[in-house]
Amino acid sequence: MRLSRTARLFAAHRWAWALCAAIPLISGGCATSDGNLAPGSEAAIAATIQCIGVPTGDATAYTEKRVFLESQGWWGERKSDGVSVPKYGAAEHIHVGMCFPLQQTVSGTKTLRVRVLGHNLPVGSLIKSTNLHDPDGDGGALPLIAWNRTVLASDNGNVELWATVQVNTALMPNGLREFRNLTVVQRPDNAELHASSGWCWTITGGTGTPVASGTCATTPQSTMARGWYDCFEYKIAESDVPETCGVMP
Secondary structure, three states: OEEEOOOOOOOOOOOOHHHOOOOOOOOEOOOOOOOOOOOOEOOOOOOOEEOEOOHHHOOOEEOOOOEEEEEEEEEOOEOOOOOEOOOHHHOEEEEEEEEEOOOOEEOOEEEEEEEEEEEOOOOOOEEEEEEEEOOOOOOOOOOEEEEEEEOOHHHOOOEEEEEEEEEEHHHOEOEEEEEEEEEEEEOOOOOEEEEEEEEEEEEOOOEOOOOOOHHHHOOOOOEEEEEEEOOOOOEEEEEOOOOHHHOOO
C-alpha cells in the first residue's frame, strides 16, 4: 500500500483478504463493520458469482467476479486555523462502497449498487453527490447520483444512503479503464470533504480502439482510494499487488 502526496507507508506484498487496506483518513478495502448491504443481483439468470467480501455474507451475486471495495474520507486532526477537531473514530467521515468487477473484463449493461455511509457528520452537512466517472471520458455511461441529503439532528451524525444504477458499457471506450466514484459532502461552514477511487476494469464491446485511461494506463494493477478536503491535504492510498482483496485472475 502507498500513501502519497503527504506521507508514504510500507509497501504491500501478499495480503490475505482479511487484511485489505485500512488506514487513517482514507482507505480502500474491506469495510465489514459499518452496516449490512441490502439484497441485490444482476438481472440475468446467470448471476451466480458471489461478490467477495460483502458484509455479513449477503447473497449478492453477479455475472462476473466482483469484490466489495470502499473508499473513505476523514475530517480529522486539525483545521488550518488550528482549531482542534475530533480524531480517530470520533472524526467526521464518509464511506463510499460497492461490489465492483475489479481487474475483470466486462461488457453490456452492468448493475452497480452504491452505498454511502456518513458518520459523526455535523447537523446541517449536505451529502451532495457521487459522480461515477472515467477520468478520460466514459461516453455518458457513468451517472452522477444526486443525493442532496441534509444531515438532521435526528440522524445523530450517521446517515446511510443507497442507489442502484445501470451502466451501459457499450457507450464507453474499450480498454483498461479507470473507474472513480467522487463523493462530496459540504459541511455547515461550506468546507467540503471528498472521497474517490481509482479502480481498473477492462471494457470490451464498447467504442473505438482499446486504450487505457487514468492511472490504469501507467499502473494497471493498482487499486486506489483518494480523499481531499478544504483546509486540509490530499491523500491517496494505493495497493499495487493483484492478490489484494482476493481478486483472482
